[in-house]
Amino acid sequence: MAEDKDSAEAIVSEVHRKISEAFDVFDHEFNKTVDVREIGTIIRSLGCFPSEGELHDIIAEIEEEEPTGYICFEKFLPTMTTVLMERRFRPIPEDLLLQAFEVLDQQKKGHLEPEELTKYLTQEGEPFTPEEMEEMMSAALDPDRNVIFYKDFVSMMSVDNHR
Incomplete structure (x- = not known):
């Protein structure tokens, strides 16, 4: 004992x-x-x-x-x-985060337009602040195509969480 x-x-x-x-x-x-x-x-x-x-x-x-x-x-x-x-407030698992983005991507394009994502994240649920949106966009937005390839973004966030 x-x-x-x-x-x-x-x-x-x-x-x-x-x-x-x-x-x-x-x-x-x-x-x-x-x-x-x-x-x-x-x-x-x-x-x-x-x-x-x-x-x-x-x-x-x-x-x-x-x-x-x-x-x-x-x-x-x-x-x-x-x-x-108590292991409270743990990060959301990668597969659930990916599912959430897929729900938003109704046309199954594999990406979201910045305006779409901004609308969802500032007008639904617990809204993001402009500063939070700016920070997220700077990390999520593909500079060449000006869209969010959410699979890449989710895996980038998940890797960071396992430091």
Whole structure:
């Protein structure tokens, strides 16, 4: 039984180390606090991809009673440990992402026009911001044909997620 306890402690210890390293990258003052606007980047760097609504919920959970614009490590650590241990906000598998693009490509052309994708992503569900759309287009758009070959884009995103 002691081995189980030791391995569980080792796993938690490793999770704490990863969280601490990710947090420290943005702790510019070295005072165990980060700007609240960096929290999404830190969480994504840990391999978690919450929606904007989920991100706001996480921030609300760890923010001080009186929001200061900063998040302290001692509040971030237990919440993020739980998120990582429960494997929450994992990336969507490549095949599901591809299926989503195929649904949008009703003519089965193998690509989407930038205007089509922008319309879908800014007017449906949880809309992308103009900044998010610009960032996505800069990565997704084929510069020669001015279309999004989504199979290439999906595999490029999937490779990045397995760093």
